[in-house]
């Protein structure tokens with residue numbers, strides 16, 4: 409039996425997909441009013457309206473009542489530590505991070521944060537290209553399940569694969585994590601370029617050079633290049649930099665258009681851009697698009713200035 413912590417868009421979608429197959433799933437939300445509403449209406453009206461819950465999906469606000477089995481942590485990256493600190497000791501139950509990014513305060517990845525708060529826990533990450541709406545509707549998706557303990561990874565791969573989520577497995581946790589973190593930063597850059605009217609060619613350049621930054625950081629932390637070429641890297645970069653369903657991309661669009669953006673929307677790439685920049689500087693890695701995104705977010709650069717910065721860098725080999 410699987411438990412999902414966090415009844416946002418992604419946690420709810422995963423719970424729906426698992427329960428649609430008949431697996432018993434418990435979806436935990438911390439907000440009592442949300443638990444009551446979801447229990448009564450059998451949907452998550454705030455995040456996934458009109459996508460009803462299968463019978464096998466149980467909603468609870470009682471974290472002590474979660475059954476044995478894997479625990480999926482579907483909260484935003486910057487909230488993962490606080491969420492873990494509030495949860496009971498889950499013993500030997502595998503903890504699966506379902507978030508993408510780097511913690512701003514510590515520059516740690518999701519699985520590293522789990523290890524920091526719960527030393528000795530069996531930790532994994534579920535990542536890759538997927539929109540919650542697609543998963544909840546039953547549309548086909550393929551994701552990466554990364555766990556450095558291959559036996560645990562195999563168990564999780566079997567348990568969490570559903571009729572519409574095909575899971576690929578890897579032991580390269582750092583590789584899977586860094587792809588999901590960097591792609592959101594690049595989606596902000598691409599959205600800003602499109603929003604400012606810089607064109608599709610500029611977006612292709614940002615995606616390709618953004619992939620180069622992703623790979624540079626990945627290799628520097630000991631990840632495998634093949635992982636970045638897979639779903640968690642190239643796959644998610646492609647989805648997020650090209651679709652208006654992406655919140656990171658839409659945030660970038662709003663920067664490019666000079667339009668307001670709802671600050672309550674989860675935009676993982678914003679904090680992660682700053683964390684990534686700090687990490688890259690400490691490691692003496694060149695990440696110019698990441699620098700540009702930080703400049704756009706803190707308002708120190710306009711899109712035009714950021715693009716001029718990128719185009720006027722010294723010429724080099726590809």
Ligand SMILES: NC(=O)c1ccc[n+]([C@@H]2O[C@H](COP(=O)([O-])OP(=O)(O)OC[C@H]3O[C@@H](n4cnc5c(N)ncnc54)[C@H](O)[C@@H]3O)[C@@H](O)[C@H]2O)c1
Nearest residue numbers: 414415416417418419483484487491507508538539540674
């Ligand atoms: N939405 C998607 O399409 C999608 C797809 C793949 C991955 N993800 C990833 O999933 C993660 C979560 O995104 P989301 O779309 O579900 O965001 P969301 O904003 O829809 O939901 C976040 C949820 O986390 C809960 N939460 C926040 N802090 C908490 C805490 N301390 N304890 C318990 N719950 C807490 C909030 O109440 C909210 O329900 C992100 O890292 C995102 O990148 C999202």
Ligand SMILES: O=P(O)(O)OC[C@H](O)CO
Nearest residue numbers: 536537538654655656657
């Ligand atoms: O809406 P976004 O930008 O957080 O993207 C959602 C997923 O990460 C896409 O794989």
